[in-house]
Amino acid sequence: MSALAARRRHPAALLIVLIFAMAVLGGLYAVLAPKSADAAEATANSGQITAGRQLFISNCASCHGSNAAGGPAGPSLVGVGAASVDFQVGTGRMPLQQPGVQAQRANKPQFTQAEINQLAAYVASLGTGPAVPPSQYTNGGGNIAKGGELFRVNCAMCHNFAGSGGALTRGKYAPSLMDVSGKHVYEAMLTGPQSMPVFNDTNLSPQDKKDIISYLKNVKEEPSQGGHNLGLFGPVPEGMFAWTIGIGILIGAAVWLGRKAA
Amino acid sequence: MTIDQPRNDKDGAVSSHDGHSEVATRDGAPAQFENPGLPPHVHRAGDHDEKAAKRSERQVAALFTMSMLGTVLFIVSYFAISADDVVTLPLIGPMKALHAALGTTLAMSLLGIGLGAVHWAKTLMSDEEVVEERHTLRSPDEARDGALKILEEGAESAQLKRRPLVKYTLGASMGLFALPLGLQLVGSLGPLRRSKVVGDLQTTLWDSKLPNGKPRRLMRDPDNTPIRLSDVTLGSVFHVLPEGIDEAAHPQNEKVKASVILVSLEESVIKSAREKAWGIGGVVAYSKICTHVGCPVGLYEQQTHHLLCPCHQSTFDMTDDCKVVFGPAGHPLPQLKISVDTEGYIVADQGFKEPVGPSFWERS
Known part of the structure; x- marks a missing residue:
């Protein structure tokens, strides 16, 4: 330890500490970053509806009312459809973890996909609404160029040109789309959760949605051409990186060059 | 100021230049400070110890060798690595192997030369302080x-x-020759072309009918397909361009003026009577061009009915004539009056009733 302490004023110490801190941060992010969950499709039958109602009564009814007609703390779920339940519960936004400006995505949903399917079947039985999309539209394989164009016109203003998310008003935000499954992206467009508007199948056809999902998959899988992408947030963080880290290193180098060796 | 003043200044300058210390100071401080000279020279380890100097020499040579190695590796990877190869790196993730290799080896190559030269200069080159007097700047009179x-x-x-x-x-x-330069400024920005420019700013493609005399339909951007009223379900947002924009003389110019956002609200939340009248049962269309500096206002929050501009966070209330509720925008977004044609598609009956986009001098 004393050897370390003796060298704490060494010119390279700042650089080493900086690199160490960046490595730790990056490592922590890699470990803690949310992982995507894959899931099977929902199918409905009366047994599922009954089981879903039981789950609903014990987990959701305190806010949404015992008949899902809405309560003081939650909206009515009549007619929101299975897609809405699959999105909200499947991404861990519901049951709500804590009150706030918007429900946040959880790393792990609180129910298994089988339970989510039961809940979705129950809510779908209350009134017609959008169903869970078939997997042919949610697994990619569409026209990436068309999807990119549609994404830039309809989605990029909130979710950023590369789907990395962005800020809305009063602490609300459009989340990153990088680790969201194609099914959940489709369901979000279909149902318009929270601040997001609805993009129904007459606005963006199922094929359009498939193209958008394929574009997002491509952005995520495309290897970086020139090193770290700094989160793909655009010119502001990139400029900030250049002004703080880049110029910091230059100043450090200038100070080192100007120092006498003895 | 008197004429004597500059002469005194000149005298003072001359006397101090000559080294006279006659210029008295008020607070008793010395007129001239003694030159403190250079601090005592400190010798480095390598100046006396040949072993240390030898070690420095080896270090410098090692850095230069690292540079050579980097250059050779650069050339090897340029030929050996395919442009399609992908490598997963810590912190960065998947990236093109060729670029990673070229960047790393080039850094090795350049840093080796740079660090070696600096280390050489710092440890081996003479670091004795030398004073060199500056010659007078004025050339001799003959020159x-x-x-x-x-x-x-x-x-x-x-x-x-x-x-x-x-x-x-x-x-x-x-x-x-100064005239052409000035003419561009006065001609393009000033009064010469004003009527043309202002006319362009005050009209959009929505003001004109189609060549066949029908009103322009609202078309999906970028698909260019017409929109039925039944397509616009509650909470929907459509990004809209006028029908026939591709046939216009300058489609891009028309696009930046005529872009529209079509939103379906619950009719009961709309506060303005005019907004209700110009929409169809809660479906309303507004100019998408921000009245601040003309960015496309696209961030629609379905729950608050606020429309947010991504550039400077101007926020418009879609339930109340798109009035500004926050941010630097100067006036509300203009509304486009819409109705349904005989085939069930949404059309614009008339153009915007006020100019779209940012303010300009002649905006009435």
Whole structure:
């Protein structure tokens, strides 16, 4: 330890500490970053509806009312459809973890996909609404160029040109789309959760949605051409990186060059 | 100011330049400070110890060797690695192997030379302080006179004095050349083209009918397909361009003025009577061009019914004539009056009733 302490004023110490801190941060992010969950499709039958109602009564009814007609703390779920339940519960936004400006995505949903399917079947039985999309539209394989164009016109203003998310008003935000499954992206467009508007199948056809999902998959899988992408947030963080880290290193180098060796 | 003042200044400057310390200071401080000289020279380990110097030499040589290695590896990877190969790196994730290899080896190559040179200079090159006096900046009088003479001879040999016609026409042509530069400024930004420019700012493609006399439909951007009223379900947002924009003389110019956002609200939340009347049962269309500096206002929050501009966070209330509720925008977004044609598609009955986009001087 004393050897370390003796060298704490060494010119390279700042650089080493900086690199160490960046490595730790990056490592922590890699470990803690949310992982995507894959899931099977929902199918409905009366047994599922009954089981879903039981789950609903014990987990959701305190806010949404015992008949899902809405309560003081939650909206009515009549007619929101299975897609809405699959999105909200499947991404861990519901049951709500804590009150706030918007429900946040959880790393792990609180129910298994089988339970989510039961809940979705129950809510779908209350009134017609959008169903869970078939997997042919949610697994990619569409026209990436068309999807990119549609994404830039309809989605990029909130979710950023590369789907990395962005800020809305009063602490609300459009989340990153990088680790969201194609099914959940489709369901979000279909149902318009929270601040997001609805993009129904007459606005963006199922094929359009498939193209958008394929574009997002491509952005995520495309290897970086020139090193770290700094989160793909655009010119502001990139400029900030250049002004703080880049110029910091230059100043450090200038100070080192100007120092006498003895 | 009197005439004496500058003369005094000059005297003072001369006397201090000569090293006289007659200039008295008010607070008793010395008129001139003693030159403290250089701090005592500290010798480095390598200056006396040959072993240390040898070690430095080896370190410098090692850095230069690292540079050579980097260069060789650069050339090898340039040929050996395919442009399609992908490598997963810590912190960065998947990236093109060729670029990673070229960047790393080039850094090795350049850093080796740079670090080696600096280490060499710091540990081995002499670091004895040397003082070098600066020579006077003023050239000797003979040189100054000589320079003047050369100029005069040049003017004489160019026959500037003997041939005034050349002198005056040259001057006139140089002077006239300033006109084209100024003309662009005055002509394009100023009054010469004002009626044309202002006319362009006050109209959009929505003001004109289609060549067949029908009102323009609202078309999906970028698919260019018409929108039925039944397509616009509650909470939907459609990004819209006018029908026939591709046939316009300058489609891009028309696009930046005529972009529209079509939103379906619950009719009961709309506060403004005019907004209700210009929409169809809660489906309303507004200009998408921000009235601040003209960014596309696209961030629609379905729950608050606020429309947010991504550039400077101007926020418009879609339930109340798109009035500004936050941010630097100067006036509400203009509304587009819409109705349904005989085939069930949404059309614009008339153009915007006020100019779209940012304010300008002649905006009434």
